[in-house]
Amino acid sequence: MRIEDYALIGDMHTAALVGRDGSVDWLCLPRFDSGACFAALLDGPRAGRWLLAPAGRQVCTGRRYHDDTLILETTWDSADGCVRVLDFMPPRGQAPDMIRIVEGVRGRVEMRTELMLRFDYGHVIPWVHHDGGQLAVVAGPDAAWLQGPAELCPDEEAHRTTATFTVCAGERVPSVLTWQSSWLPRPDPVDAIESLNSTELLWKQWLECCRYDGRYGEAVRRSLLTLKALTYAPTGGIVAAPTASLPEQLGGPRNWDYRYSWLRDATFTLQALMRAGYDAEATAWRDWLLRAVAGSPADLQIMYTLDGCRRIPEWTVDWLSGYERSQPVRIGNAACGQFQIDVYGEVLDCLELAREAGLAPDDDAWDLQRVLMDYLEGAWKKPDNGLWEMRGPRHDFVHSKILAWVAADRMISAVENHGRDGPVQRWRALRAEIHRDVCTRGYDPGRNTFTQYYGSKGLDAALLLIPRLGFLPLDDPRVAGTVEAVQRELVEDGFVLRYRPDVEDVDALPGTEGAFLACSFWLADALALLGRRQEARRLFERLLALRNDVGLLSEEYDVTRHRQVGNFPQAYSHVSVINTAAVLADDGDNRTRRARHHPGQSVAGPEGTGNSIRR
């Protein structure tokens, strides 16, 4: 299956990917970052999967989400008959459940199901037996039960269980897979139809709070649902994506595990959710943040596990061949030990935005901001790994320094506009100093563009954020110059690369990668803010056309193979759908109800003196 052949279902503890062939090829239980029990995505069926489809049939004839929910409807229609399979994970009760209901639409259809549970990323073949009419599966700490329409027969040699059964028009035939820690009693069985109703209600009610009603409503709503699905309900942590090691280059080594909470990605997600009216999520994440980063500011990590743990050791899974043989398959993420200055700016920006949103005041949040700012005052001049998490030598990345400016700017705003106390004169002096430093050392007058890092000949698509961050006035020629330079040097087939990996070997990794979708949306934002709205809209609509048939986007796009690449679905990309839709909603035909937040634009004075105007 291509990456875009998958759809997402989830219960806000974990998520699964279901292919167009009816196979669940990725599922980690009991939570996003647990070992996968279905890892066929990264190897093939022997690494675990759950197939449910008409016998002898391959891909479906159509699929969609049921209204504004995360209930997937996959249809197989042929001369013999038509069936629809509803796949979903109900709100978490005693234990995680995955429910698959076959609905007979027309005629009689013979269905085939094949269950291969392989715990620990395909490593552990469990003991499978029948227990009280259910299939029971156990190995080490994991146990699972399948309650289905027909007795599954073990195929000892292939280590799988299969069954066939017939579904007639008007029938509804459910299967329920339940997981539990093996030392606990079997959970009470859930009722599939009641669960279908409660799942539908959950997602629909959640989406009722959405304040966007512009022309891109369908795309915005699907992105909001996707972001909500990436939120770990018990703690408020947000994963960057629910998958690990989907390649940024097919067959290449740029394969990373995204099932963790990056401060950067989470703040972007929160900003998008807040702008769309979701303050409860913002409060939950702020509380997550306060717990996760508690301690010395020097120990701040750029990412944590969903419950705020700091150790995320990176290892390679040598028994998985990788998605389309993209190796290595990495679990864990060594980027957790990196120094990335931008996260200070993003966190302080997000907390200031939360304050503007009127979120319940939290003195602990201000104390944390003060401590982070104190640390940044002494640290902003240091080279860092940058937002792209370069694994090569550290540099003075221009984007990182600009985010240090953002940090100072938003702290000043909290004092000036929200009555917070702090050494505002000192922060003003710092803000001006950072501004001067960036404009002197990070700008190439010969090419009229900011550069990737001080002294570099390379460019960086993160510089497209300058107009949005308010670092310079929109009519400053350096802003337009940088956008044009990115268009000249980083655009392929209309989509934007983060940087050129081959220039100065900046990331110290072999190979190359696809166009980065978030950066392509940032180009649309920058064009719109610079008044080039037709171009912006055209680009945005081209990007929307890259979404798969159920509205999902991965991290990157391979412009040569015309395929989605990288982890899927990715929060960064879906955040960008929401933000760019909001930027474009400021057109004459504006149909967006004015929310309390809009993509922030601070219009800065020439020395970056603030004058924050947030739209």
Ligand SMILES: OC[C@H]1O[C@H](O[C@H]2O[C@H](CO)[C@@H](O)[C@H](O)[C@H]2O)[C@H](O)[C@@H](O)[C@@H]1O
């Ligand atoms: O490309 C190298 C890096 O790729 C990953 O980082 C990217 O994903 C992060 C999560 O979405 C995002 O915050 C970051 O900006 C991206 O560059 C990977 O996690 C890194 O380990 C890797 O160095």
